[in-house]
Amino acid sequence: MNVAVLAESELGSEAQRERRKRILDATMAIASKGGYEAVQMRAVADRADVAVGTLYRYFPSKVHLLVSALGREFGRIDAKTDRSAMTGGTPFHRLNFMVQKLNRAMQRNPLLTEAMTRAYVFADASAASEVDQVEKLIDSMFARAMADGEPTEDQYHIARVISDVWLSNLLAWLTRRASATDVSKRLDLAVRLLIGDQDSK
Template sequence: MYLVGFDIAKVSLPDDLRDRPTREVDLNESGTSMASPIPTGTPASNAAVGSEVDLGSNAQRERRRRILDATLALASKGGYDAVQMRAVADRADVAVGTLYRYFPSKVHLLVTALAREFEAVESRADKSRLRGTTSLERLRHVLDMITMAMQRDPLLTEAMTRAFMFADASASAEVDKVANIIDRLLANAMVEGEPTDLDLKIARVVSDVWMSNLVQWLTRRASATDVTNRLELTITLLLAGRDQEPEIRD
């Protein structure tokens, strides 16, 4: 599903591209929360974010997996609005209260699901098999592959991107986790060894440009070709001359 099973090194580019329903979270056009993500009767202080819930037992890990699988399935069929907490609980075969114990809102659900997708990509990434002999070529290949994978399922991409872009401070840990995974994925494509702090900073700039253009594609303000061309310009400007041999002076 989605990025899971996605192998950066094997995918070929096409020629033209290289409920608690009464308290459910909702986002208005400005991205601000219109209702509390915590169900009635559940103190905010007791709401455990999915990454913080004790996942020591196999049953707990399996329950969490089913919840995230259900979230992805619902989002893939109906986008952000289709991910309702009661629907997720029913599909995952868990009680609504249990769902809220793992994830206090659908924003937490979707961002955590996005992190899991990118973790799967990162675990499969083998930089020795990336196409390209330069930093620019390898980074271009990784960006093209991830972008294509996300464009294949626009409803799911819309749901997870919307949650990621408009998450508030309560989901900062999940957002930071996703951002750091993307940074590492891009930085590792740029270098043969371990990425430096500068490599990670460059990767963060590329990631920010990529995410903003993904939003424009989702809102039909940019075509897939536009996204590719803008990313190409960005990485060319950032990495131009990076792999050139240093000039030898007498």
């Protein structure tokens, strides 16, 4: 379907932003019940009460839908994080707090997480903007946790590695190749090996 797609930055009116929110809410509700395969464009349009053509103007595919939903979910987790809980301590403790918080949040609804993660992993170049937004957000969450302030370039590099390790372990959990306990231990080890557990901040 060849239509002009509206970027998020182009949503100038409140009605457009509300429509986008309804679409993402519908996507997440459907994915929560049936996983990746259940997310069909017509089903999303019906639940969001928009025309299919309108849906395609906002999101050209289910991959775009689900990756955008993942980005919004990370944004919500970040916004709800109690920064005072990460004040002080070592970079290890602060980063580990953030990693485990994200881990628990994503493990609450396996079907939704499977759908969003599957879309993220298999997204092609057409969804590069959405994927980039997700990567920058998770890297920022981890880097800011480490820094307890403004992150350095090295901390952003470490955050990118941790993000990759976190994603691979999330996939292992989703495919039942690792338990939640296994994932927690692996991530703890990865963080410890990368930044140590020094007493200094």
